[in-house]
Amino acid sequence: MAINEAATLSRRTFVKGSLAGLALAGAAGSALYGCAPKNEEGAKDGGAAGATDEIVWSQCNVNCGGRCVFQWHVKDGKIAYMETDNTGEAEGLQARACLRGRSMRRWVNHPDRLTKPMKRVGKRGEGKFEEISWDEAIDTIAEKLKGVIEKYGNEAVYINYATGMYSATGKTTARLMNVLGGYLGSYADYSTNMMSVAMPYMYGEECTPYDSVYASSASEAEKSDLVLMFGNSPADTRMGGANAVWDFTKVREAGAKIYHIDYRLNETASGHPEEWIPIRTGTDAALVAALAHELIANDQVDLDFLHTYCVGFDEETMPESAKGQNKSYKDYVMGTGYDMVEKTPEWAAPITQIPAERIRSLAAELAAAKAPYIVQGWGPQRHTNGENTARAICLLPCLLGKIGLPGTNTGMREAEPSALVGGIPNGKNPVKASINVYQWLNAVDHGEQMTAKNAGVHGVDQLTTGIKFLWNYAGNCITNQHADINKVHEILQDETKCEFIVVTDTVMTDSAKYADILLPDAMRAEQLNMSTNGYSEFYLGVCVGGPAQEAPGECRPSYDVNAAIADKFGKKDDYTEGRTQEEWVQYLYEEGAKADGDMPSWDDIQKQGLYKRELEPVVGMKDFRDDPAKNPLKTPSGKIEIYSEELDKLAAEWELEDGDAITPIPSFLPGYEGYGSVTEEFPLYCSGFHYKSRTHSSFGFIEELNQACRQQLWINPLDAESRGIAHGDMCAVTSPVGEIRIEAKVTPRIVPGTIGIPQGAWHQAAMDGDRVDTGGCVNTLTTYRPSPLAKGNGVHSIIAQVAKA
Structure with a gap:
């Protein structure tokens, strides 16, 4: 329809x-x-x-x-x-x-919109700029870019991860750099970093957190009798009628029993009639191991499924290289594996804070469920042990044999739809090297020392140079959304490391303060804009419209700015292919319509603005379940690899930091600043969570939203009382790397011993003074410690102390 x-x-x-x-x-x-x-x-x-x-x-x-x-x-x-x-x-x-x-x-229409190009006149991060002309801005960028490429090569140029704007024609800096000889590439993303890297070892190299092959539609949960959600709160993270919060509203109305496992009673959990199962943050894999113990002990695992579709559950399914060594997941769980510890509910209870009897009863409910829909958000994997956490949660439906069937899911997040139109193509990057998106700061600081084995570099054995030229478009991940803001500040102060930074944005974010040249972007409402449906699985669509008003001051679309820079290199025609941005929108739409066959004409979509149609739901890995021989997974064995020989090899070959580990099975690892790492100085676990008033840090400066949803520290009454903290008190929160000020929300909706801080608040600190962040940005507290396998952002692993300010 x-x-x-x-x-x-x-x-x-x-x-x-x-x-x-x-x-x-x-x-x-x-x-x-x-x-x-x-x-x-x-x-x-x-x-x-x-x-x-x-x-x-x-x-x-x-x-x-x-x-x-x-x-x-x-x-x-x-x-x-x-x-x-x-x-x-x-x-x-x-x-x-x-x-x-x-x-x-x-x-x-905010009065703080950036309206003119500017150049830095103070220190990086100081936020002092003076206005310049567009000619000077373009000339300066082109001159600095040419100088860096000539001296260090294209590998010294990097495009920082950013998600503040999505549109068919929005992100074209990669296209610009590719016509200029390429740039240091990147892989994974801040949202799904550990899952993106880990899950291909279990479900195959084509598995991503953004597909409809390895995950089921949310609507499949309407056929489920038990929905088990790990750290997944669409009512916080995916609000709006075109998003997954609507999908799960329908699931609730269909009558499925829904349990939420989270360290907070989140907004989604509070809207369902069943149960919140509180858990200590970062310990999900320990819970899975205890559930597995009960399923194995009570002969409730589906051995036929595990022996047919999986590698590594028990000795019978181990690869030849690991046979006879007690390396299976069953050995690990039952106490005959490498650590000789039986993973009983009594073992898991003090780790997870979930009572042993509740673990047993949950295992029994899972075993009795006809169609369990097991799903994880992206919070559990955003820990320093996140790779194993993601795999462990996905192991649960494998143990039950409930994959590829109606009403079930694979343990991944809900399936996401395809798109009817594409964006301006980036072209091929001539530079072979790439790094994890979270490793850019290390690449600035000591890029020449980064290798495939010590830093997860892809494409080459070792980088030849550090990052000398940094592009940042519509993003706040230089500081605010990165980690250890104080460390970022220190490294970027040394201009012999990163020599030049270009930031394009609409307002003065904390990251924008680090620009050498700061460019004012036109918003999508101020130019012809085209975008498709997002994550919600119930429809496909495309919207075309604009401009609604003129951009203020001298704001310019980034496409036009990049075309002007390309012109300085004599590459404008290569960049534009003779098209304006408006002509690209029409071209991309018509190409999509031609491939689809059912979309309106270009003339019609311009008149009606919006096109939508229903999307059929999918069951994750159904084809593999139906015929594993005909539809093998893209793993070495063609099966689900509970035990990965590839990970076992990496564990032996890679150079890991003290305390880090890579394991071939999804065992529970505490992780850096995870379970067991609290000290007398920092006795609390701390985690960030997404918040209703912001999308990451987007909207973080809108006064009305900040008034409606205040930035507050979630703290359990037991932890607050012992510190003399009352609801509404201003608190000082310290970690090994920083200190913030934030208002207390004293609530039983968070487990004792753990505090929660809404992520995305804008950093506000005197960086030439005490550096105490009065904005309450959680990344003032996060240690910069890339995770062992992915080298990703395990930023929900924090230890901290709270005191009344």
């Missing part, structure tokens, strides 16, 4: 029950967030009074994954307010924006 502008305008009932955080809309009032205003009679403008408004379609382009739909109402050339999607049937395909998305108008 395709939906267009002529479809019914009835709205679906969306937020129900106690998804209370999202119900904030009624309390805050629509005018606060820039939604349709009310006239004197109380009706929304947009009827007769608003009929003369120009309506311009667009989408929320930040990285929550929703891509929810906007209708900009434009008066006198300026965005006056917005409505969201109102096309589709009552319970149909409405891609309606959440409150943070509905505040986008405040971002677009």
Whole structure:
């Protein structure tokens, strides 16, 4: 069923029950967030009074994954307010924006918008700039880029990870660098780093956290009788009608029993009628081992499945290289493996803080479930032991033999849809070397020392140079969203290491303060924009619209800026292929429509703005389950590898830091600053979590959202009382690397011994003074310690202390 502008305008009932955080809309009032205003009679403008408004379609382009739909109402050339999607049937395909998305108008029209190119006049990070012309900015960037390439080679140029903007034509710096000879590449991402690297060893090299082959649609959970969620809260992370929070609302209404395993009673858990199972942060693999013990001890594992589809469960399924050595997962669990410790519920209870009897009863419920839907968010793997955590959670459905069947899932996050149109192609990168996205700071500091075996370098044995030229477009991962902000600051102060930094953004983020040249970007509302549906599995779509208003000051689209830089190298035609950005949008749309066969024409999509259609659900790994010989996995054995010979080889060959380990089976590893690492000075575990008022750090400067959802430290009453801390007190939180100030939220919704800090708050500290962060940014506290296998951002592993400030 395709939906267009002529479809019914009835709205679906969306937020129900106690998804209370999202119900904030009624309390805050629509005018606060820039939604349709009310006239004197109380009706929304947009009827007769608003009929003369120009309506311009667009989408929320930040990285929550929703891509929810906007209708900009434009008066006198300026965005006056917005409505969201109102096309589709009552319970149909409405891609309606959440409150943070509905505040986008405040971002677009914010008085703090960057409006002119600037160059740094103070120290990096000091935030002191002076305005310059576009000619000077382009000339300076081109000159510095040429100098770095001539002196060090293209491997010295790096494009930093950034997710502040998604659009078909948004990210073109990689294309620019490829026509100029390439750049140091990167792999994985901050969201799914450990899972991205670890899961191919278990499910095959084509397995990614962003597909619909190795995971089931969320709607499959509607057929489940038991949904087990590990650290997965779409009501916090994936709000909006075009996102997974809507999917799980339907699951709840279908009657499935839903359990949430998390160190917090998160917003999703609070909206379901069953049970929150509190767990100490970072100990999920220990829980899985204890559940496995009960399933094995009670003959409740599916041996036929494990022997047919898997390698490494027991001695019978071990590869020849590991036979007779007690290296199987069963040996590990039953106490005959390498550590000779039986992983009973009594063993797991003090580690996880889950009572042994609850572990036993949960194992029994899993064994009795006809269609268990086991799913993990991306929080559990974002620890220093995250690679093993991700694999361990995915092991549970394997033990039960519940993979590839209706109503089940593979342990991965919910399946994500494909897209109807693509983006401007980047072309081929001539530089072979690449690093994990989290390793860029090490590559700045000592890149020449980084190798395949000590730093996970791909493509070459060793880097030839450190990063000397850094691009940063629409991202806050130089500091705010990275780790150990104080360490980043120290390294970037040495301009002999990274010699030049270019930042393009819309407002002065903390990362933007480190720019040598700072460029003002035009927002998607200020240019012709095209984007597709996001993560939600219930529809496919594409939205085309804009500009809704002119960009302020001298803001320019990044595509045009990169074209001007390419021109300085005599490569403009190679970069543009003779197309303007607007012509690329049309070209990409028409190519997608041609391949699809059912999409509207270019003329029609320009008129209607939005195209949607239903998407059929998928069952993860169904083809493999149906015929493993015909559809083998892309692992060495063609099977699910509970034991990986490749990981065993890496463990023997790689140079790991003290305390780090790579294991061939998904055993429980405490991890750096994980379980057992607390001290007298830092007696609490600490973890970050995604927050309703921000998408990572996007929207972090919107005053109204910060008022509605204050930045607060979650602390259990037991931990607060012993420290003399009351609800609302200002607290000092310290870790081995930094200190912040943050208001206390004293609540039993977090396990004792662990504190939680919403991530994404904007760093605010006197970096030439005491460096105490009064903004409450969790990455002031995170140690920069890449994980053992992925070399990724295990930033939810923190030890800390809290005191009343």
